[in-house]
Amino acid sequence: MGVTDVVTPVRLEDLVAALAAATPQTRLLAGGTDLVRSIRTPGSEPDTIIDLTGLAEFAYVRLDGGTLRVGATTTFTALQWDPLVREHALCLGLAAAQVGSVQIRNAGTIGGNIANASPCADGATALTALGAEVTTIDGAGTARTRPLGEILLGPSRTSLAHDEAITEFSFPALGPEHRxxxxxxxxxxxxxxxxxxxxxxxxxxxxxxxxxxxxxxxGAVGGAAFRASRLEESLTRLPADEATAQLFAEGCVAAVQESIPGRYSLPYKQHAAVGLAYDAWNMLALSPPCEPAWA
Ligand SMILES: Cc1cc2nc3c(=O)[nH]c(=O)nc-3n(C[C@H](O)[C@H](O)[C@H](O)COP(=O)(O)OP(=O)(O)OC[C@H]3O[C@@H](n4cnc5c(N)ncnc54)[C@H](O)[C@@H]3O)c2cc1C
Structure with missing residues (x-):
């Protein structure tokens, strides 16, 4: 096992300097809930760990005009309880509240959740619905902002360069008429x-x-979270009633089927999609609670 250096930047300039010295074997550490497990595999030891926990300036939720900005090292616990998230991005707060255990939520960050690129990442599903963009910084000090869909390429695959760190997620804040x-x-x-x-x-x-x-x-169906655009269009301008809830559930089943045709988990996921759709629909509280006709 090789020797791993650890650097702990406390300011943005220090992070840029650390990224400038990064190699493809360098790893960023946020909460460590995914990373620590992965670097235990023999042959996966990093040459350097860039520890982001000293960067207090990356942990925030801010409303900036009509845009909600979430710093990359914001933990799930912070997201779960944040009043701005609750008001302007409730689905993200609800997703954060369901991640792992209290211990995982206290350590795990939204930046790590996205950079780890698991198809099951709860943060990715919520940020995809919110239309999030991702801002990064690299070793040359260049900041870039691109849609989340351009970062998540598939299971454990992102477009992030080895000298690039996520600094922020941003998306239009949901207004009072949104649920x-x-x-x-x-x-x-x-x-x-x-x-x-x-x-x-x-x-x-x-x-x-x-x-x-x-x-x-x-999320957790296919390589990365995705928007079910055809379903979105089919629900637009419909009343918020039981018939629409049923269409929503049927559309989720169809989207799952199209996403993983022939996969061994398809029968289970198609069935599960019905209950999941009704759970999500009922959370909107726009109609009396609905259930599948056959429940
Ligand atoms: C018991 C257990 C239960 C879990 N349950 C869930 C769950 O219910 N839902 C869920 O979604 N996840 C779950 N996870 C996975 C994990 O907790 C999350 O993915 C978490 O968000 C990872 O964040 P982290 O800060 O710990 O990242 P780390 O482990 O520190 O890093 C993860 C990866 O992201 C990279 N990285 C971290 N921060 C940045 C950054 N700012 N820029 C670029 N790259 C970065 C690291 O180099 C590493 O490759 C669980 C994990 C465990 C151990």
């Missing part, structure tokens, strides 16, 4: 990674009694 929800199904009720997750955002036009700005993101 959002997050639901997941795991193999047990606690400390369970998602076998299927969904985030739902809608704007409710109270005068017309209909939905618009519908956004549906599915």
């Amino acid at each position: 959002s929800a997050f639901a997941k199904i795991g193999s047990r009720t606690a400390v369970s990674v998602a076998r299927l997750s969904a985030a739902l955002v809608v704007r409710f036009d109270a005068a017309a009694g209909t939905l618009d700005d519908v956004r549906v993101s599915l």
Whole structure:
């Protein structure tokens, strides 16, 4: 086993200097809940660990005009309880609240969740529905902002360079007429990674009694969280009633089927998608609680 250097930047300039010296074997450490396990594999030891825990300036939630900004080292516990998240991005707070255990939520960060690029990452499902962009900094001190979908390439694969760190996530803050929800199904009720997750955002036009700005993101099905665009379009301008809840559930089933045709987990996930869809729908509280007709 080789020797690993650890550097702990405390200011942005120090981070840039550390990134400038990074090699493909260098790893960033945030909460360590994914990284520590992965570097125990023989042959995976990093030459250097860049420890982000000294960068207090990267842990924040801020409302900047109509944009919500979330620093990369913000923990799930902070997201779960943050009043701005609750008001303007509830699905992200709900996702954070369902990550692992209290200990994992206290240490695990939203930046690590995305950079780790697990298809099951709860933060990715919520941020995809919110239309998040990701800002990074590299070893030359260059900041770049790109859509989350350009960062997440597939299981454990991102477009992040070895000398690039995520600094922030940003997305349009949801307004008072928006509702959002997050639901997941795991193999047990606690400390369970998602076998299927969904985030739902809608704007409710109270005068017309209909939905618009519908956004549906599915996770843990396929390589990375994705938006079910056809389903979103089919729900736009429909009333917020039981028939629409059923269409939503049917659309989730169809999206799962299209995403993993022939996969051994398809029958389970199609079935699970129905319950998941109704859970998410009922969280919006736009209609009396609905259940599948056959439940
Ligand atoms: C028991 C257990 C239960 C879990 N349950 C869940 C769950 O329910 N839902 C879920 O989504 N996840 C779960 N996880 C996975 C994990 O907790 C999350 O993915 C967490 O968000 C990782 O964040 P971290 O800060 O610990 O990242 P780290 O482990 O520190 O890093 C993870 C990866 O991201 C890179 N990285 C970290 N920060 C940055 C950055 N700012 N820029 C670029 N790269 C960076 C690291 O180099 C590493 O490759 C669980 C893990 C455990 C051990």
